[in-house]
Amino acid sequence: MDKDANGQNLDGPQDPARRRLLGCITVVGVGLALGGGETTQAAAAKADARLDQALRSQVRNIVVIYAENRSFNNLYSNFPGVQSPLSGVPASRSTQLDRDGHTPLARLPKIWGGLVPRPQDVDGKHFEITQDQIEDLSNGPFHLADAQGAPLPLGVITRDLWHRFYQNQMQINAGRNNQFV
Structure with missing residues (x-):
């Protein structure tokens, strides 16, 4: 290991706090991606239920356009x-x-x-x-x-x-x- 005149390690990070911050952000990102341990199917079912509820509460009219002479x-x-x-x-x-x-x-x-x-x-x-x-x-x-x-x-x-x-x-x-x- 190389050291400077004050005895500090020259091979280490210059800003260790920045590395800890990036590590925390990575951990939080992985945790959010995994959904706190929920299975993908359970998360998808909850998302579908929320979407269904949002559609029911917010959509007032649906307009369907279809081809002439087709029922x-x-x-x-x-x-x-x-x-x-x-x-x-x-x-x-x-x-x-x-x-x-x-x-x-x-x-x-x-x-x-x-x-x-x-x-x-x-x-x-x-x-x-x-x-x-x-x-x-x-x-x-x-x-x-x-x-x-x-x-x-x-x-x-x-x-x-x-x-x-x-x-x-x-x-x-x-x-x-x-x-x-």
């Missing part, structure tokens, strides 16, 4: 966190009725002209789904999908909704949504 259910029916996903709706609530409003249809009828009645090219892929390609559907919700089962892109124009007020009111049937076919 809310078409886009968000099985979105993660949905309280009642469409895939979990019982048949008693999704069965389509005949025009008499009482008789359940055995199968969904053909979509006249087809689901994608005119050939369309979207994002470099060709789409055309004729009425003969989409027949014998079971009575219930179905996905708008191509022949490989992939969801149809939003740019594909489908033939699935009417734009007539009174027919829409009949289809909605006081919220039961059971006369769309």
Whole structure:
């Protein structure tokens, strides 16, 4: 060890207090990062609960914008966190009725002209789904999908909704949504 004329160690730190301060900051930082010994899952659950509470108390309105000619259910029916996903709706609530409003249809009828009645090219892929390609559907919700089962892109124009007020009111049937076919 080298010493100066006063006998002080020249190899040691010039400001030991600074080193102790940095050491304390490091210990505090590690302690905060570890969450005081909590597991990561417990800390995440607490954070989720706080976030949920903050959203409930501070968010007044949620505005959802979606594509024209696509229903809310078409886009968000099985979105993660949905309280009642469409895939979990019982048949008693999704069965389509005949025009008499009482008789359940055995199968969904053909979509006249087809689901994608005119050939369309979207994002470099060709789409055309004729009425003969989409027949014998079971009575219930179905996905708008191509022949490989992939969801149809939003740019594909489908033939699935009417734009007539009174027919829409009949289809909605006081919220039961059971006369769309």
